[in-house]
Amino acid sequence: MEFNKFRIRSYEGQSDRAQVEDLERRCEVGPSESVFLFTDTMGDPICRIRNSPMYMMLVAELDNELVGVIQGSIKVVTVHGHPPKDLAKVGYVLGLRVSPQHRRKGIGSSLVRTLEEWFTSKDVDYAYMATEKDNHASVSLFMDKFGYTKFRTPAILVNPVNHHCFQISPNIEIARLKIDQAEYLYRRFMGSTEFFPNDIGNILRNKLSLGTWVAYFKGDIAWGDFGSDGQVPNSWAMLSVWNSGEIFKLRLGKAPFSCLVCTKSWWLIHKIFPCLKLPTIPDFFNPFGFYFMYGVHHEGPFSGKLVRALCQFVHNMGAESKDESNCRIIVTEVGGRDELNHHIPHWKLLSCPEDLWCIKALKNEGTNNKFHELTTKTPPTRALFVDPREV
Template sequence: MVAAEEESVTVIIREYEPEKDCQKVEEVERICEVGPSGKLSLFTDQLGDPVCRIRNSPTSLMLVAEIAVGNSSSKSEREIVGMIRGCIKTVTCGKKLSRNGKTDPPLPIPVPVLTKVAYILGLRVSPSHRRMKLGYKLVCKMEEWFRQNGAEYSYMATENDNVASINLFVDKCSYTKFRTPSILVQPVFAHRVKVSHKFTIIKLSTYEAESLYRRRFSTTEFFPRDIDSVLNNKLNLGTFMAIPSHEKWVGSDNFLSEPPESWAVMSVWNLKDVFKLEVRGASVLRKAFAKTTRVVDRALPFLRLPSVPEVFRPFGLHFMYGLGGEGPMSVKLTKGLCGFAHNLAKEHGCGVVATEVSGREPLREGIPHWKRLSCDEDLWCIKRLGEDYSDGSVGDWTKSKPGLSIFVDPREI
């Protein structure tokens, strides 16, 4: 716990205590604006548990900021006015070349370089207590815990036009603008999306999915070393592969040794049971138009009209992650997987299906989305807390160039 005096107000930063802090933290969450008008914004915690967004991470912590006016030291007179969440994991930060001794001559193969990273999310400060450096104090205290637990980098994500957040992290906390992935959001219509019969979609077993990801994605930036924990999590709805219909699926081992010319893969994460979203600031006319499109879509589903779902009230979503593929048909196969994911989300009563990919992602053209609901440039900022593993392969990760793809961990959404 740390305390600081500022104009007769004592600021206390301590670890979150579920039994006594839950209700007060939820109150702060509700009064904080978390998204621009007309865009998706965090509404409420579906599970009524403020730490549910980090409990699936291997190592996590939540801190709260309290104030006590004057010289009062009574806990009953303290007020929670801010909070921050953080988690730590090991991910891929680059790759090096190693020689494969099984071939003659030995061929170079890419090997992932790993680092321990920390992720900051859910930083909130009550509007009535801003400009008191509470955000700065919360970040500094969280970084202290990161260092104590061996994290080498800390990173966070924010909207590209969130001036206050960028000023805090970049100008005051010495973070560097690092990556600008895109958040792509597709509404879930009243009708089912048609998936081409030219594709076959297979649900992989957890073993098959882990083997595929480790063999094909382990050198992708931000790939989590504990991918098995992600795939075995109850929020993971499955990993799905699309191949041309004339190809036969003969198991993951054969696929890895002799993959078809074209293929695509993705996993689906159920965020509907974690939190809910809503679109704020829409006019009465826009809401009326949206309702009309839904009525027509339900009455005439065979027309497959792009109806606007009920997104002006809290709704759930599914998140697609681990997207990848190869071959001349990979973009079309990805589109087929997205259609499959849409229909799965419809069955679960979701309002949208979303994903986040690198701005340079080759499969991006196969991901249907509505620009109005999406974010072309989500901003990831990073800070170096310690030294890299000393193999000389990567150096300072904060200065590295982005790759074509990025692995977005669904536990951090």
């Protein structure tokens, strides 16, 4: 495809890798001023979509120089009322980058348009994307030019991993589920959640998924009975953990001065007075890995306490991990007004209280009414199932 002398083509790993990594560095793409974690793909620019059922990466080339990139993935998810069987095929847009020297030349628009054409060729019903609400250029491109509509405003919660493990309440039982058990519980209790992935079993069986755990109060139910014949305790919680640090690292970008002072000061206090056993703030100045908690679900009047216990358990996993992922933070994403916000430990300085998801119907027939419901009638407090393959 030719437009203003640049060409859009598929990404070619061996020949394009170095130029794509250089483009990422030159773009200095990252969140807004209040959030400052950036990605390091460790030599694999396609790592963030590689585990998706179907994916594509496009590049824009001008005079043998790569001046733009975009990525996309496709999967089948739950969308209520969508025929057949409340399932729809959706395409996720991410990783749009345009060289600073070549912006305002239509390159970004051409990349988006070409990726949408690929979605259409694969019979995709909806395209969606996520961006920071303060990224005005991205919001303007997708919402004003391409007709995407605000869909969700989830919160990204980030909690540092320190060297001291938490003591979990002795009256709380935490047990690891077998994959088949986890899939059964997710389909039963979260299967009706909008955008719940139909291939949840593949996610749970992926080598990056470290497992699924449930928490409940001792004496409420015998572990062998959990989930069997539909039995669950009065209060319980579950979540799964994805080792994102195995595929890409994070690094601290242009951090606010207050964060730098806090991190350095806290580190010095810990070194000088180790006997205080203060929670330590990790070294964020070198690339590091992280765990992503997904499928967080809870039920019952005291389940918030169980969610917190599970988060402490995951923190301890990260603190005790000996693998190369070098886990230094725990990340999760929940609905912006979800009560889970109050139960999941997080550091506000690193967290993003309002991410922005936008959606667009790619088919004219049979999707317009459903699209209207998705963007106007879905309660903002409804639980989210964030696919860890798209983090």
